Amino acid sequence: MFRRTFWFTTGVAAGVWATTKVNRKLKQLTPENLAASAANKALETGRQLKDRAVGFALDVRDGMAQREAELGDALGIREDPELPAPRRYPAIENRSNPKTYVIDSTSYAYKKNSYNRNEDH
Numbered sequence: 542m543f544r545r546t547f548w549f550t551t552g553v554a555a556g557v558w559a560t561t562k563v564n565r566k567l568k569q570l571t572p573e574n575l576a577a578s579a580a581n582k583a584l585e586t587g588r589q590l591k592d593r594a595v596g597f598a599l600d601v602r603d604g605m606a607q608r609e610a611e612l613g614d615a616l617g618i619r620e621d622p623e624l625p626a627p628r629r630y631p632a633i634e635n636r637s638n639p640k641t642y643v644i645d646s647t648s649y650a651y652k653k654n655s656y657n658r659n660e661d662h
Contacts, residue, residue: 568574612618 569578
């Protein structure tokens with residue numbers, strides 16, 4: 542009698558365990574859970590890819606700076622070249638009348654706030 546009770550209880554426990562295991566797996570395989578897990582994996586992969594790309598870009602930038610310094614030393618190029626002084630006047634300015642600009646032999650007068658959207662054209 543004790544053996545029958547033991548095996549009956551063991552069978553019930555195995556059945557309950559198997560049923561819960563199968564139900565959990567079925568819940569994982571619903572379309573909503575599959576979509577959520579796929580989205581989470583895609584986000585994780587995207588983050589990893591972004592981190593790798595940023596690391597690669599930083600490595601490339603460091604390598605470029607190092608190689609540029611090597612080439613500059615080899616060619617004797619200074620790092621801070623002297624730039625020419627800025628021009629005092631624009632190249633197209635008519636100096637006789639600083640408010641009038643000459644472009645293609647056509648004169649345009651400078652008017653303050655000359656743009657009016659409601660003006661008829």
